[in-house]
Ligand SMILES: Nc1nc2c(c(=O)[nH]1)N[C@H]1C(S)=C(S)[C@@H](COP(=O)(O)OP(=O)(O)OC[C@H]3O[C@@H](n4cnc5c(N)ncnc54)[C@H](O)[C@@H]3O)O[C@H]1N2
């Protein structure tokens with residue numbers, strides 16, 4: 001590829017695109033809808049949690065110092081405290097309290113002995129136990145304020161809301177949280193050869209990119225809207241894009257290469273979109289074009305179905321995640337080893353569709369037999385994209401490789 005030297009490297013292209021995107025304005029969402037969002041503001045704790053020191057085990061609340069000498073130590077049991085109950089007695093030296101997991105620790109006690117480390121004293125009538133094991137102060141005690149302290153920072157702005165984070169917010173009695181709103185994403189297909197899946201083809205092929213990209217957008221946390229199919233004329237593409245108002249991101253597919261009816265770049269320029277990049281040193285996905293008008297980002301994705309999915313993974317998904325307030329947005333990469341051999345000319349980084357599975361202590365990546373960009377079959381079944389570096393030309397069996405998990409799978 002003689003023009004390869006002028007193409008942008010993949011990481012530089014992503015850095016350039018991400019520099020154009022800032023987290024969107026905040027909205028409040030119910031916590032049950034907050035999974036995968038990020039906090040738009042710091043959240044301070046209103047409640048201390050747990051509210052009191054409490055037991056981490058079913059057992060006996062003791063004074064650790066009582067067990068420092070010869071074992072076993074016989075202790076009278078003053079009472080039993082259950083989770084949801086309250087201790088009435090203080091654990092004085094030489095006594096203990098039977099306690100259940102989650103019950104408040106009685107005053108005087110500083111540790112808990114598991115009930116398995118205690119032997120009941122037979123008969124005698126009195127409630128007594130022989131403690132078989134010493135404990136250190138604090139053992140099996142869950143300290144007050146371990147999860148949250150009133151008036152202190154609970155979760156910082158930008159924190160991604162996973163299930164435990166949402167649990168911490170619910171624990172405060174919160175029902176909703178401020179998060180950057182979800183990006184609105186318009187999707188336009190271009191091409192005279194395209195029809196909708198519910199139309200008679202009459203010599204055309206079905207537009208699979210638009211519904212596929214809509215699913216990818218939704219999975220990435222965006223709100224997709226389909227703008228339909230534009231014909232391969234300047235007017236048709238311009239008319240369709242004129243309907244793309246009020247969106248944070250506009251995705252088009254096809255018409256970005258050097259074909260005689262590839263009008264997308266030209267129309268984007270004509271409607272005032274400033275072009276920030278065109279063509280990246282990758283395969284699939286080389287003809288990607290990215291621009292911005294006002295606060296709206298435009299991605300002209302290549303038409304080949306797999307190229308549009310790969311460019312979505314490498315560039316669009318990270319952008320949507322940044323708009324959603326995530327800091328860590330670059331595609332994840334894990335280490336693996338190549339099963340088989342690969343060769344290519346230097347110049348473009350190849351993202352090879354592979355099936356990776358764990359074997360003998362490593363993630364082994366087996367390239368799929370079809371690697372064309374025009375066929376969706378080449379993306380089906382792939383678990384990862386293997387990054388075959390730009391300047392490399394061969395990889396041998398067992399070579400260490402960098403693998404990007406794909407987010408398009410089942
Ligand atoms: N002379 C050159 N030709 C091409 C180059 C090049 O550098 N020099 N690059 C090739 C690469 S790489 C790609 S990728 C394609 C991308 O071209 P476009 O983005 O302009 O896309 P089209 O040519 O219009 O379509 C490509 C292919 O994809 C099918 N397609 C398009 N839209 C859809 C859709 N919505 N759903 C399903 N399939 C779709 C279309 O029918 C074509 O088969 O250009 C190479 N050419």
Ligand code: MOO
Nearest residue numbers: 284285286307373
């Ligand atoms: O780069 Mo194109 O996206 O190979 O098919």
